[in-house]
Amino acid sequence: MTARLLATVCLACLTAAPALANKVFVSNERGNSVTVLDSETWEVLTEFAAGNRPRGITISPDGSMLYVCASDDDLVRVFDTDTYEEIHTLPSGPDPELFILHPDGNPLYIANEDDNLVTVVDTETHQVLAEVPVGVEPEGMGISPDARFVVNTSETTNMAHFIDTEDFQIKYNVLVDQRPRYAQYSADGTKLFVTSEIGGTVSVMDIAEDGAPTLVHKISFEVPGVLPEWLQPVGAKVTSDGKLLFVALGPSNRVAVVDAETYEVLEYIIVGQRVWQLDFTPDEKYLLTTNGNSNDITVIDVEKLEAIKSIQVGEQPWGVVVAPDA
């Protein structure tokens, strides 16, 4: 049995193109830690302390620095991705939950859930560049590929706010369904997807050349035998070719696969409990999901649309980010 397994593994080595190993970082909201995994072996490499109530997690474009929203510390902690030592902290405003990094690595746009603000922080000088008042309970953060607009969603106001990154003014507000959680642009910038946890929908906006949004569709979900109330869209990711949209459906323990052009739901993939956030490996062969209640992550094979593995991480995993190829 072991021999056969070894043989299979070796065959895989010979036939498959060599996959790059990337580090996967998972924030554990209740465990106050970050778990590090290897995307080739799917083994846990280590777990390190990351401050109080780590939620939002992202990485610098060069892969050297890991940013973690330490929500209960009211700041962002920055870690070295090799040594896992804390390099410094960034001011974030109170209760940072989610953030988005400018594609160039600077600045960082942070949603302050308790203060109805989006805080813009220079990642080099560590200065607060702006505080932008938004709706009640700001949460989701997205940035257009050309970096002209940052989109923030406010959970109680139920809007997507389009913040101009030049002057930090809100240029557009779009009402969406209850408790918008996450905003994700398509790679070409022509579409924006906003998930609504309690509304149970994903709002689709067409984005004009000047960045102006038009609400064109609402995707809803249906699984026989599952109460509609449990189909709660949270995290979302789109493949870079713009063809597939993956939506984490929270307590229904499923990830929906949506045709990002026709908005038809193609598949529901069963993952762990209370699936929350998602991230692709850089080659988009795998999609990783954090499962808050089962304390694990699920690896989805993107081509087969199958869950292939789940790996135990820390207590209540919240966010996940995969390091870029070295």
Added chain:
Amino acid sequence: MRNDVMAALLGAVWMCVAAAAGAVEVSYGLLRVDYPSQAPISRLEAKPADRGFAGAELATRDNQTTGQFMGQTYELTTVATTPEEAEDALAGLLADGASIIAVLANGADLLRLVERAGEDALILNIGAGDTNLRSENCRANLFHITPSTAMRADAIAQFAIWKKWTDWFLVHGSNPDDRELAEAYRRAARKFGARIVEEREFEDTGGARRTDTGHVLVQRQLPVFTQRAKDHDIVIAADASDVFAPYLPFHLWTPRPVLGSAGLQPVTFHPAHEAWGATQFQTRFEELAGRRVRGDDYDAWLAFRVIGEAVTRTGSADPNVLRDYVLSDEFELAAFKGVPVTMRGWNGQLRQPVLLYDGAITASVSPQDGFLHQVSPLDTLGLDAPESACTAFD
């Protein structure tokens, strides 16, 4: 600095959204009727002077934050009054232009105030659980934000059935409210298939409840009072008057879990609730009020958030437009309870889960798994359409 940013922003924001909405000014009020009452058994339950008001204030701030992007403004007036002066206080609010009024009062006073307000005002019930207000005494301009007593009793019953605790020992007080609450538990038992194997009435003889020697007497009286009851799985406490229930859990003759007015209690909200983003609500509330949230604060918050949501979606401050929207299938609202809350079109009761609170945590939330309904699992709690004699919404 922040004010400058805000001012600059408001200008910019209004230009881009206000076109759709137009400027809307919403004026609403909260009328609280205070009754003479003894100190509660537990001083943790002492009533703060701003009870209810703080929740309304928080909702108004939340609404205003959203309103700044829509060109909508909200003005809240809060009034505390006595039963005798309640009608005049209501008239004052109406005269000042508030046509949407949340009322925190008992059922009889609420009904009196609804009649006084007239059909053009929209009244939001945030205090009265009476079944008759959701049935024969319903009114077309009266929405019930707070769950009915029947919803709460059903929430407890479903949990007990889920636990297979089907044999109940019902202990109720001797005042009319206690007897009405006991009746709600009897109905819940019939509805979900539990048996009340024994019933006893604990007589309210008045007198001091919190004297230094109070617990000594209680410790001797309650075991005797509860001895020789038929075999039971749980004790259901129906003590709307706050006379004895908190003493029950550790003074029973036969040790059994207590549910209802003590032990596991059916509540709209409590200060330890954290699920579904509620932590943020708790933080915001505590920062504003300087104290922990109460159920009536939450009900007041929810009442004005229902209105705020309707204003946001309709762009109107007209009570009739808002009422129609809230009654429509379009309306839903996130309320930190995991599922959207909506309105029952047949009697104006807000559909919502009921939290089961043990004094420290949310121990469970009803409706429980497996209680099914053709419309929504939430309609397994309280009066369903065929059971309600309400015709005002037809």
